[in-house]
Amino acid sequence: MDWNVLWDGLPDHTLDGLTRGAIYALVALGYTLVYGVMRLINFAHSEVFMVGTFAVLGVYAALGATVGMGWPAVVGITLVALAAAVAASASTALAVERIAYRPLRRKNAPPLIFLITAIGCSLTLLEIFGFVLYEFFGSPFGRGVVSIDPIFPSRNLVETDLINITNVELLVMVSALVMMVGLDWFVNRSRIGRGIRAVAQSPDNAALMGINQERVIMLVFVVGGAMAGVAALLWTIRYDVTKFDVGFIIGIKAFTAAVLGGIGNLRGALLGGLLLGVIEVYFSVLVDSSWVDVTAFVVLVLVLMFRPTGLLGESLGKARA
Amino acid sequence: MNQIAAMTDKLRNRFADAPPWVRWIGVAAVLGFAVYLPLLDIPGLNVIRTDYGGSGSDWPSVLFLVLIYMIVAVGLNIVVGLAGLLDLGYVGFYALGAYSVALFGSPASPVTVWIAEKFGLETGWAVPFALCIPIAIMLTIVSGVILGAPTLRLRGDYLAIVTMGFGEIIRITARNAESVTGGAAGVINVPKPPGPEIDGRDFFNTVDAERWYWLVLAVLLLAIVVARRLEHSRVGRAWMAIREDEEAAVIMGVAAFKFKIWAFAMGAALGGVAGLLYASKYTFVTPQTFVLNLSFLFVAMVVIGGAGNIWGALLGAFLITYLPERFRAFEDWRPFAFGVALVVIMVLRPQGLLPSRKKALEYKARQIEAEGIKA
Amino acid sequence: MTDVVLEVDHLTLRFGGVVALNDVNFQILKGEILGLIGPNGAGKTTCFNAMTGVYAPSDGDIRFNGQSVAGKQPHKITTMGIARTFQNIRLFPEMSALDNVMVGLDANHKTSVLGAIFRLARVKQTPENAADNPFLASVERVIGVSRHNHEERTGRTEAMRLLTFVGIADRARETARNLPYGYQRRLEIARALATDPQLLCLDEPAAGFNPAEKEGLMGLIRKIRDTGRTVLLIEHDMKLVMGVTDRIVVLEFGQKIAEGPPAEVARNPRVIAAYLGDPDAAA
Numbered sequence: 008m009d010w011n012v013l014w015d016g017l018p019d020h021t022l023d024g025l026t027r028g029a030i031y032a033l034v035a036l037g038y039t040l041v042y043g044v045m046r047l048i049n050f051a052h053s054e055v056f057m058v059g060t061f062a063v064l065g066v067y068a069a070l071g072a073t074v075g076m077g078w079p080a081v082v083g084i085t086l087v088a089l090a091a092a093v094a095a096s097a098s099t100a101l102a103v104e105r106i107a108y109r110p111l112r113r114k115n116a117p118p119l120i121f122l123i124t125a126i127g128c129s130l131t132l133l134e135i136f137g138f139v140l141y142e143f144f145g146s147p148f149g150r151g152v153v154s155i156d157p158i159f160p161s162r163n164l165v166e167t168d169l170i171n172i173t174n175v176e177l178l179v180m181v182s183a184l185v186m187m188v189g190l191d192w193f194v195n196r197s198r199i200g201r202g203i204r205a206v207a208q209s210p211d212n213a214a215l216m217g218i219n220q221e222r223v224i225m226l227v228f229v230v231g232g233a234m235a236g237v238a239a240l241l242w243t244i245r246y247d248v249t250k251f252d253v254g255f256i257i258g259i260k261a262f263t264a265a266v267l268g269g270i271g272n273l274r275g276a277l278l279g280g281l282l283l284g285v286i287e288v289y290f291s292v293l294v295d296s297s298w299v300d301v302t303a304f305v306v307l308v309l310v311l312m313f314r315p316t317g318l319l320g321e322s323l324g325k326a327r328a
Numbered sequence: 329m330n331q332i333a334a335m336t337d338k339l340r341n342r343f344a345d346a347p348p349w350v351r352w353i354g355v356a357a358v359l360g361f362a363v364y365l366p367l368l369d370i371p372g373l374n375v376i377r378t379d380y381g382g383s384g385s386d387w388p389s390v391l392f393l394v395l396i397y398m399i400v401a402v403g404l405n406i407v408v409g410l411a412g413l414l415d416l417g418y419v420g421f422y423a424l425g426a427y428s429v430a431l432f433g434s435p436a437s438p439v440t441v442w443i444a445e446k447f448g449l450e451t452g453w454a455v456p457f458a459l460c461i462p463i464a465i466m467l468t469i470v471s472g473v474i475l476g477a478p479t480l481r482l483r484g485d486y487l488a489i490v491t492m493g494f495g496e497i498i499r500i501t502a503r504n505a506e507s508v509t510g511g512a513a514g515v516i517n518v519p520k521p522p523g524p525e526i527d528g529r530d531f532f533n534t535v536d537a538e539r540w541y542w543l544v545l546a547v548l549l550l551a552i553v554v555a556r557r558l559e560h561s562r563v564g565r566a567w568m569a570i571r572e573d574e575e576a577a578v579i580m581g582v583a584a585f586k587f588k589i590w591a592f593a594m595g596a597a598l599g600g601v602a603g604l605l606y607a608s609k610y611t612f613v614t615p616q617t618f619v620l621n622l623s624f625l626f627v628a629m630v631v632i633g634g635a636g637n638i639w640g641a642l643l644g645a646f647l648i649t650y651l652p653e654r655f656r657a658f659e660d661w662r663p664f665a666f667g668v669a670l671v672v673i674m675v676l677r678p679q680g681l682l683p684s685r686k687k688a689l690e691y692k693a694r695q696i697e698a699e700g701i702k703a
Numbered sequence: 704m705t706d707v708v709l710e711v712d713h714l715t716l717r718f719g720g721v722v723a724l725n726d727v728n729f730q731i732l733k734g735e736i737l738g739l740i741g742p743n744g745a746g747k748t749t750c751f752n753a754m755t756g757v758y759a760p761s762d763g764d765i766r767f768n769g770q771s772v773a774g775k776q777p778h779k780i781t782t783m784g785i786a787r788t789f790q791n792i793r794l795f796p797e798m799s800a801l802d803n804v805m806v807g808l809d810a811n812h813k814t815s816v817l818g819a820i821f822r823l824a825r826v827k828q829t830p831e832n833a834a835d836n837p838f839l840a841s842v843e844r845v846i847g848v849s850r851h852n853h854e855e856r857t858g859r860t861e862a863m864r865l866l867t868f869v870g871i872a873d874r875a876r877e878t879a880r881n882l883p884y885g886y887q888r889r890l891e892i893a894r895a896l897a898t899d900p901q902l903l904c905l906d907e908p909a910a911g912f913n914p915a916e917k918e919g920l921m922g923l924i925r926k927i928r929d930t931g932r933t934v935l936l937i938e939h940d941m942k943l944v945m946g947v948t949d950r951i952v953v954l955e956f957g958q959k960i961a962e963g964p965p966a967e968v969a970r971n972p973r974v975i976a977a978y979l980g981d982p983d984a985a986a
Contacts, residue, residue, distance in 0.1 A: 048485050107671055116678040118484055119414055123631050126624050127670025134664035262489070301500045304493040311490045312478040348836075554820050561819035561851055562809040569795050569806045576793035579755055581781035581810025581898050590816045 013292045018170035020288050026176045026245065028284020029183035033238035034261035035268070035276035036190060037100070037231030043271030044207045044227045046118070050125035051103045053258025054132035055096045055232050059239025060249040061136060062095035063088045064147060064155055072158045085159055085240070093236035100232030101225060103128050109221075129254075137251030152250050159244045179241045186237055187277045190230070194273060203227060207271065256300060260287075263307040269317030278318060362545060366391050366538040388537035392609060394649040395544040396602050401629045401645035402551045402638060403598025408627060409636035410564060411591035412571030413480070414488035417495030418626045420475075421468045421596040423618035425603030427502060428464035430515040430613040433457055437515045438508055457519045457608070464604045465597050472596030473589055480588045495623050503615040514614030518607045532608075540609045547605065551598055555638055558594070567591055568636075621663075628666075632673055634680025643682055706733040708902055708933045709754070709785075713763035716746075716753055716957075723749045725957040726763070731902065736924060736934045738944045738965070741954035742977055747937045748790055750954070751904050755787050756780040767902070781810055786900035788891040790907045790937075796880040800871065800890050803879050804862040807897025812854045822849040832856045865893045869923060885916050889923070896927070903927060904935045909943055921947045945969065953977070 013020060034056050041049040066072075066088040076084075107124045141149035165172040194200035205213040206223045214220055242257075243249060264283045268275025283306060291299040310317065346354075366388035400422060407415045431439040432455040444453045455463065479490045502509045509515070521543065523531025532539055558564050566587045569577035578584045607613045625648055633644025652662045673681075709731040716724040724746045731737050739747050752758045754765055759774035766772070772780050786807075795803050818824055825847035826832065832853040834840045848856075866872040869889040874882060879890060888908055895903055905924070909917050917940060924947050928934055938944045944951065944965065951968045953961040955977045961968050968974055 046485070048489065107675060110675045111678060114678060116674075119408070119412075119631065119635065120674055120678040122414065122416075122485065122488060123628060124671055124674040126628075127667050127674060130621075130624070130663060130667030131671060132667075134667055138660055139664055266486075266489070295504075297504050298500070301497060301504075304496050304500075308490050308493045308497070311482060311486050311493075315482055315486055557820050557822070558816070562805075562812050562814055562854065563816050563819045565798075565802060565806050565809060568798060568802075572795040572797060573793050575757075576789065576795070577806065578777045579757070579781065579787060580807050580894060581778050582806065583778050587816075 009293060013289060016292070020292055021285060022170060022172065022176055024285030024288035025281055026179045026284070027288065028264070028281035029179050030238050030242050030245070030280075031257070031261045031264045031284055032277045032280025033183055033186060033234045033241070034257060035265040035280050036187075036234040036273065038262050039265040039268075039270055039273060039276045040203075040227045040231045042265070044203060044224060045108075047108070047121050048125065048262070049100075049103075049231075050122070050258075051107075051128040051132060052100070052231065052235065053254035053261075054129050054136075055100045055103070055254070056235040056239050056242075056257055056261075057136065057249070057251065057254035058099045058132065059092035059096040059236040060243050060253060061147075062091040062236070063240055063243045064153065064249065066091045067156060067158055072156065074156050074158065074160070076158070081159055085244070088243075089237065089240050092240045093233045096236030096239060097229045097232035099132070100228040100235070103132075104225065104228045133252055133254070148251070150251060152248060155243050155247050155249060157244075157247050175245050179245055182237065182241055183277075186234060187273070190234070191273055193230075199226065256303075259307075260303045263303045263310075266307060266315075267310050267317055269319040272317065272319045275317055275319035282318075359549075363542065366541045386537060388541050390650065390653045392537055392541045392544060393606075393653075394646055395541065395548050396606050397626075397629065397649045398642050398645040399544070399548050399551050399602040399605075400599055400626055401633070401641035402548070402555045403595040403602070404626050404630050405635070405638055405641040406555060406558065406567075406598070407591050407595035408630050409638075409641065410559060410571070411567040411588060412484075413588060413591060414484050415491045415592075415595070416488045416623050416627060417475075417491035417493065417498075418595070418599055419618045419620070419623040420491075420495040420498040421472065421599030422603040422606075422622070422626075423495075423498050423502065423615075424468050424471060424596075425464045425600030426607035426613045426618075427509065427515075427603075428467050428600065429457070429460040429604045429607050430518045431509065432463055433460040433519040434515050434517040436517040438506075438510055454519065457521050460519070461601070461604065464600045468596040468600030469593045472592040476589050476592040480585065480592065492620065492623065495618075496620055499615050499618045499620075502618070509615075512615060514612055516612040518611050518613060520608055520611070534609075534611070537609075540605075544605055547601065551601075552638065554594075559638070563587065563590070571636075625666075628670055632670075632680055634682040637680070637682055640680050640682035644680075707731070708733045708768060709935070710766040711750070711754075711763075712766065714750070714753060714760055714765060715762035716749055716758060717761040723957050724753070727954070727957070727959050729952045729959060729962055731933060731935055732950075733933055734928065734931070735949040736928055736936060736947055738948035738951040739935060739937045739954065740939070740941075740944055740951060741960075744956075745954040746957040747954055748906055749957075751787055751906055751935075751937065754780075754904065755785055778810070781898050781900075784899075784901035785904065786895040786898045786902070787904040788888075788895050788906055788908060790910070792887050792891055794879040794887060794890060794894070796878070798879060799876050800866060800879055800882060800886075800893075801859070801862050801875045803890055803894050804865055804897045805858055807894040808858045808861060810898040812858070814851045814854055819851055822851045824850040826850050826853040831860060862893075862897065865896055866890075868896070868926070869893045870919070884911060888912070888920075892923070892927075896932075900932065902933045902935060904937075906937045907939065908936070909938060909940055917943050941969075 034052070037052045037055065038049060041047055041052070066084065070084055070087065072080075072084050103125075107128050108121065111121055111124060136148055137150050138148075147153040159175065159178075161173045161175045163171055164174050164177060194203055202213070202218045202223050203226065205216065205218055206220055210220055213223075242253075260283060261280070264279035265276050266279070267283060268277070268279025283303065286306065287299060287302050290302050400418070403421075404415065404418050407413050407418070431437045434440060435452040435454040437454075440454045443449070444451060475491070475494050479487055482490065503512050505511070520530060520532040523539075525531065532543070566577070566582045566584075569580070569582055570584050570587060574584055629644035629648045630641045631644070632647065633642065634640030652666075655662070658665070707730045711727055711729050714724055714727045715722070727746075727750065739750065741747055749758065753760055754772065756772065756775050756777035756779070764771050764773050767780075767783055767785060770783070772783065772785070775783075795806065798806075814824075826849070828840075828843050828848050832848050834843060834848075834852070834856070843852075863872060863875060866875050869892050871882075871886045871889050871893070874886060879887065882890060888910075892903075892905065892908065895905075908924075909920050912920060921943060924934055924936065936944070936948060948965055950963060951961070951965055952959060953968060953971070953974050955973075960973045960977060961971045963971075
C-alpha cells in the first residue's frame with residue numbers, strides 16, 4: 008500500500024471522494040425515504056437512476072447539443088436536461104410503485120415477496136434499456152458503454168499546488184447540499200413532511216389522523232426518484248458516461264451509504280454517502296482498483312454486523328423498530 | 329391460473345389421503361419416470377438446440393442442470409421457505425462447493441500446485457475426488473456458520489442485503505485473488521467421480537451425460553429425504569415457529585439461534601454439494617458463473633414454486649432451468665422475460681404456483697385481513 | 704412454611720428515562736393462584752417480561768426456586784419451568800392447533816438436528832409409542848423405536864390430551880389463524896402447559912370473553928392448579944380475579960401498593976383510589 012501517493016494528493020483525492028459521495032448521497036435518499044416509510048428495500052431504485060442518465064442523453068440529442076457551445080446555451084440545455092432527468096426518474100419510480108408494490112400491499116404480501124418483485128422490476132428495467140430498446144432503436148441502447156459529450160465543460164476554478172477544484176466538482180457539491188437541505192426542511196418542517204414522518208412511524212395511527220397513506224407513499228417515491236434524477240444529471244456531467252447497468256453498482260453503493268448513515272435518516276444518507284465516497288477513493292489509490300467495488304460490500308457487511316442502526320441511527324421510522 | 333392451482337390442490341389432497349400402497353406405487357412410478365427420462369424422446373419437450381457441443385445443451389445435460397438446481401432449491405427451501413431467512417447470497421455457497429473441488433481436486437489449481445511443491449509430492453498430485461466432498465461440505469458449513477453467527481439476529485431485509493454482500497464478496501475475491509483461485513481465468517481439470525472404464529473412456533465423461541444425470545438424481549433423492557425428515561420433525565416445527573413469530577417461539581422454549589444457524593448450515597452444505605457436482609461435470613470453474621443474478625434466480629425458484637413447500641421448490645427449479653434452455657433461440661430476450669415473469673407471477677400469485685396447503689390458507693387470510701383494515 | 708416458587712426481589716426496570724418497575728417485591732407460593740392487578744400502564748406485563756427473560760432487570764433480582772433468572776435467555780427460562788401466554792395472543796398462525804402445542808412439547812424433547820435426519824437413537828417400544836401400522840410395529844418391537852418417532856407419537860397423544868384439557872380438541876387439526884377467538888386463547892394456554900411449567904403466567908386470558916366464557920376460564924385455571932402447578936394471573940376483570948385467586952398483588956405506576964387475600968385488597972383504600980374511575984372496579 009503506497010501511503011505516499013495518497014498523502015501527496017490528499018486534498019484532491021478527498022475532493023474526488025466527496026464529489027463521488029455526494030452523488031451516492033442523492034441516490035441514497037431514495038432508498039432511505041422508501042425504507043423509512045414502507046420498510047421496503049426498493050431494489051428498482053438503481054434503475055430509476057439509470058433511466059435519468061438516459062433522459063439526459065436524450066435531451067442532448069434532441070436539442071442538438073455540441074461541445075464548445077456558449078455558456079447561455081450550456082446553462083439552458085443543462086436545465087432542460089435536469090428537468091427531463093427528474094421527470095423521467097420520478098415517473099419511473101412512480102410506475103414501479105403502481106405496477107408492482109401497490110398490488111402487493113393490497114394483498115398484504117410478506118416482505119420476501121416484495122423483495123423478489125423489486126428484483127424483477129430492476130431486471131426488467133435493466134433489460135429494457137440493455138436489450139429491448141436496442142432491438143428497436145439501436146444505439147445508444149444496448150450493452151455497451153455509452154459515452155456522453157461533455158456539453159458542460161470542465162474548467163479549473165482553483166489551481167494550486169495543494170488542490171485543484173473544477174467547476175463541475177463545485178456544482179456537484181453545491182447541488183447535493185442544496186437538495187439535501189431542501190429535503191431536510193421539507194420533511195422536518197413542512198406539513199406534508201410531517202405526514203411522511205407520521206406514516207413512517209405508525210401507518211395505522213396516521214390513517215386515523217386523516218393522513219392518506221397512499222398519497223404519502225406516492226409522494227415518497229416521487230421525491231426519491233426526483234433526487235435520483237438530479238444525481239443522474241450530475242453523474243453525466245461529472246463522468247461523461249453511462250451504461251445500461253450503471254444503476255446496479257451505484258445502487259449498491261448508495262444503499263450502503265444509506266445503511267452506513269442510518270437507514271431512514273436523511274442526514275445519515277448525506278453523511279454515509281460522503282464518507283463512502285472518500286473511503287472508496289482513498290482505497291482505490293492505495294490498492295489495486297479491481298478491489299474497489301468490494302469496498303462497498305465489505306463496508307455494508309461490517310456496518311450491518313456491528314452497527315445495524317448506522318452512524319446516526321434510524322430516524323424516520325424509529326418508533327416502529 | 330387459479331383453476332390449475334385448484335386442480336393440483338385437489339390432486340394433492342386425494343394423493344395424501346390415499347392408502348399407503350397406492351402412495352408407494354405412485355412414488356415408484358415417478359421414480360421410474362425420472363430414471364428413464366434422459367433416454368426418452370418426448371416430442372416438443374426435448375427439442376434442445378445443440379449450440380455448444382460437449383458439455384452444452386443436449387437433453388440429458390439440460391436435465392443434469394435441472395437436477396443440480398433442484399438440489400439448490402431443496403437447500404434454499406430450508407433456509408428461505410422453512411426457516412424464513414431471506415438469503416440473497418446463496419450463490420456464495422454454490423461457488424464455494426465448486427471451488428473446493430476445483431482448488432483441491434484439480435492438479436492444475438494454484439492450491440494443489442503449492443501443496444505439491446511444499447511437501448515434495450509428485451507433479452500432477454491432487455486430492456482424490458471422494459475426499460473433496462467432505463472438504464466442500466466442511467468449507468460451506470463453516471462459512472455458513474461464520475456468516476450466520478453475527479448476522480442472523482438482523483431484521484429480515486437486512487439479512488437479505490448482508491447475504492447478498494457475502495455472495496458478491498466471494499465472487500470478487502475469487503476473481504481477484506489470482507494466486508489462490510486462478511483469478512478470472514479460473515481453474516481447469518476439475519476431477520470427475522471415479523468409475524470403471526467403459527469403451528476406453530472414463531465412466532463419467534463429457535459425452536455420456538446420462539450417467540451424470542443418474543448420479544445427481546441419486547444425490548437429489550438423498551437431499552429430498554434429508555430435507556423431508558427435517559421438515560417433519562421437531563426441527564421443522566422449530567423453523568416454522570421461528571418463521572411465524574420468533575419472539576413467541578423463543579418464549580415457548582425454542583432455541584431460535586441454534587436452529588437458525590443449523591438452517592443456514594444445512595442450506596450451505598446442500599448448495600456446496602450442488603456446486604461441486606456442477607464443477608465436476610463442466611471440468612472448469614470461473615468466477616463469472618457465480619454472479620449475483622444467479623442468487624436471484626435461486627430465490628426466484630423457491631418463491632415462484634411456493635416457499636416452504638419442497639415440491640413447489642422443485643417445480644420452480646425445473647421451470648427456471650428448463651424454460652430458458654427450451655427457448656434458447658430467444659437467448660437475448662431471456663433476462664427480460666425472466667424479469668417480467670418474476671413481476672407478473674409475484675403480483676398475481678404471491679403465494680407461488682404450488683403453495684403448501686397451509687400457506688394457501690394463510691394468503692387468503694392475509695388478503696381478507698387487508699380488506700378488513702381498508703373497510 | 705409453603706415453598707416459595709418465585710421471588711421478585713427489589714425488581715427495578717428502566718427504559719431510558721422511564722422507570723417501568725420501581726423496587727417491586729413479592730413472592731409466589733407453591734400451588735397458589737396469585738393475581739397481579741393494577742391500572743393500565745402499571746407495569747404488569749413488564750413484570751411478566753422480566754420474569755420470562757424478555758427484559759433484563761436494571762436492578763434487583765428474580766429467583767425461581769432459588770435460582771436467579773434475571774437476564775437469562777427466554778428459552779432457557781422456559782426449560783427451567785416458567786411458561787406464559789400473551790396479552791395479544793401470539794400463536795403460530797399458519798400452524799395447526801396441534802402443531803402449536805407440539806412446539807411447546809418440543810421444549811422438553813431431546814431429538815437433535817442430526818437425530819432428526821438419521822434417527823438412530825433407539826428407545827424401547829411401549830404401547831404409547833408404538834406405530835399404527837402393524838408391520839412397522841412388529842419391526843420396531845425388535846429394533847426399538849427411534850427417539851424421534853417416540854417423541855413424535857407420545858407428543859401427539861399428549862398434545863391431544865392437553866387440547867382436551869382446555870376444551871378445544873374438536874378443532875385440533877385446524878390452522879390456528881382460523882380458530883374462533885375463545886379457542887385461540889385456550890390454545891395459547893394449552894401450548895404454554897405443553898412446556899410442563901411449574902409456574903404458568905397468564906396475561907389477560909379473559910380479555911374479550913363473555914361471562915359464560917369467563918366462568919369456563921375460572922374452572923380451567925382451578926383445574927390447572929389442581930394438577931400441581933402454580934398460576935400467576937394478570938387480569939382486569941375484578942370479578943374473575945376475586946373469584947379465582949388466593950392472593951393478589953397490586954401495582955400502580957411500577958410500584959407495589961398492596962398485597963394480600965382478595966377481600967383485604969378489595970377494601971384497601973389505596974387500591975380503590977388507584978382504580979377510581981375505572982368501570983371494572985365498580986363490579
